[in-house]
Amino acid sequence: MMASEARSGKGHAAIIGAGIVGVSTAIWLQRAGWKVTLFDGKGIGEATSFGNGGVLASCAVVPVTGPGLWAKAPAMLFSSGQPLFMKWGYLPRLAPWLMKYMRHCNAADTRRIAAALAPIISDSLADHEALARGTVAEKYLHPSDYVYVYNDRSEFESEAFSWSIRSEYGFQWDELSGPSLRVYLPQLAKRDSFGIRLKNHGRISDPGAYVKALAEHVISQGGEFVQTDVSDIEISNGEVTGIVTTHGLQKFDKVVLNAGVWSAKLMKRLGIDVPLESERGYHMELWDPSETVPAPLMISAGKFVVTPMDGRIRLAGILEFGGLDAAPSEAPYRLLEKKFRDAFPKISWKQTTRWMGHRPATSDSIPVIGELPGAKGVFAGFGHHHVGLTGGPATGRLLSQIIDGAKPNIDLEPYSPLRFK
Numbered sequence: 001m002m003a004s005e006a007r008s009g010k011g012h013a014a015i016i017g018a019g020i021v022g023v024s025t026a027i028w029l030q031r032a033g034w035k036v037t038l039f040d041g042k043g044i045g046e047a048t049s050f051g052n053g054g055v056l057a058s059c060a061v062v063p064v065t066g067p068g069l070w071a072k073a074p075a076m077l078f079s080s081g082q083p084l085f086m087k088w089g090y091l092p093r094l095a096p097w098l099m100k101y102m103r104h105c106n107a108a109d110t111r112r113i114a115a116a117l118a119p120i121i122s123d124s125l126a127d128h129e130a131l132a133r134g135t136v137a138e139k140y141l142h143p144s145d146y147v148y149v150y151n152d153r154s155e156f157e158s159e160a161f162s163w164s165i166r167s168e169y170g171f172q173w174d175e176l177s178g179p180s181l182r183v184y185l186p187q188l189a190k191r192d193s194f195g196i197r198l199k200n201h202g203r204i205s206d207p208g209a210y211v212k213a214l215a216e217h218v219i220s221q222g223g224e225f226v227q228t229d230v231s232d233i234e235i236s237n238g239e240v241t242g243i244v245t246t247h248g249l250q251k252f253d254k255v256v257l258n259a260g261v262w263s264a265k266l267m268k269r270l271g272i273d274v275p276l277e278s279e280r281g282y283h284m285e286l287w288d289p290s291e292t293v294p295a296p297l298m299i300s301a302g303k304f305v306v307t308p309m310d311g312r313i314r315l316a317g318i319l320e321f322g323g324l325d326a327a328p329s330e331a332p333y334r335l336l337e338k339k340f341r342d343a344f345p346k347i348s349w350k351q352t353t354r355w356m357g358h359r360p361a362t363s364d365s366i367p368v369i370g371e372l373p374g375a376k377g378v379f380a381g382f383g384h385h386h387v388g389l390t391g392g393p394a395t396g397r398l399l400s401q402i403i404d405g406a407k408p409n410i411d412l413e414p415y416s417p418l419r420f421k
């Protein structure tokens with residue numbers, strides 16, 4: 001049976017990509033009465049959404065491209081003790097994107113980006129609760145604090161600009177120092193460390209399993225999953241007709257492109273150039289740890305998170321430029337382990353597993369969300385950088401509203417697929 005024969009009342013939508021964004025779109029579209037089919041060549045939740053830090057980082061409205069990056073980046077790139085790495089052979093290919101990216105390292109753009117990210121991520125815990133409610137995925141979702149751990153107070157004060165922006169978006173925090181930090185985090189080695197605790201955040205205790213459980217719910221409600229890559233989106237007279245896979249052309253009423261960092265290729269086939277790069281990131285998992293931590297921690301000295309997960313602690317972070325094809329580097333793993341051991345020398349564990357993945361990074365740090373001009377019925381939702389787990393549910397809900405003809409309550413202009421022209 002052709003996919004389009006299995007319609008429900010409103011029509012049939014193909015969703016390309018079964019990461020957190022695609023699965024969120026599927027759930028919300030299905031709830032709105034659409035028949036949905038998810039396509040993914042790798043499987044459900046097997047790419048970036050598998051290996052992230054699991055933090056619902058609502059307060060992370062400030063992009064990497066803050067005003068100080070021009071001054072800091074060269075020293076960071078040439079030091080193996082810093083969380084920024086480059087595969088130098090990739091630099092010529094990266095250069096055009098990098099030039100655009102670095103143009104945003106100023107206060108005005110940082111504020112503009114924060115204003116665009118806030119509606120997508122600042123209510124993440126509630127967004128995930130609404131997404132997962134009534135599904136088996138609920139068991140992986142945990143409300144929690146989110147704690148930034150600094151070497152000392154002056155390190156925190158050096159980030160005053162970022163914290164002033166978080167404050168403008170309504171985030172409040174408690175300062176943890178001296179005895180209060182030692183009570184909260186007795187495992188920490190350094191006695192003059194300084195903590196910032198934000199409440200009303202959350203964590204996912206197994207991000208890959210969470211996305212799979214959400215997709216299982218979609219399937220249990222009549223949705224479909226097809227494990228194959230989509231090679232093209234078919235347009236006729238400016239309107240979508242379907243998608244092309246190894247099974248040939250399949251007809252659909254709407255097509256949603258939620259393919260993370262791989263989305264640019266299909267966008268290009270539709271005539272739209274989006275400057276999208278991989279910000280490669282790494283995780284290490286410490287299985288059966290002798291003790292765990294009470295909440296996700298952002299270790300400022302290494303810019304990585306330490307998240308308690310089912311049966312393990314996950315260390316996740318690092319930013320490496322090197323494209324989609326190069327093998328993982330060794331240095332990021334060494335850095336993660338060293339910084340963790342420096343902070344928590346008393347925690348031991350039985351086994352380590354390692355992973356590298358690709359954050360989908362637009363050159364202006366804002367995701368692309370919306371219908372594609374010139375390709376009626378095709379919708380994009382990708383480019384969530386470091387906050388795709390946090391912002392996936394809101395993005396999926398927005399997409400389902402637009403597709404279903406409802407008016408979203410936010411201005412979609414900042415996310416326009418055509419803004420890079």
Ligand SMILES: Cc1cc2nc3c(=O)[nH]c(=O)nc-3n(C[C@H](O)[C@H](O)[C@H](O)COP(=O)(O)OP(=O)(O)OC[C@H]3O[C@@H](n4cnc5c(N)ncnc54)[C@H](O)[C@@H]3O)c2cc1C
Pocket residue numbers: 016017018019020021022039040041042043044045046047048049050051052053054055056057228229230231258259260261262263279280281282283305316317318357358359360381382383384385386387388389390391
């Ligand atoms: C180390 C690290 C730590 C992170 N920590 C956090 C965190 O703590 N909190 C947070 O919010 N975010 C975090 N992120 C970012 C977050 O993981 C991503 O932004 C998010 O997973 C992106 O989701 P996605 O659905 O857009 O992409 P993906 O999860 O990559 O899914 C895209 C899917 O599309 C499929 N696909 C691609 N091309 C095709 C095609 N042609 N046809 C069919 N399918 C296709 C792929 O196989 C893939 O499964 C982290 C990222 C990394 C790397």
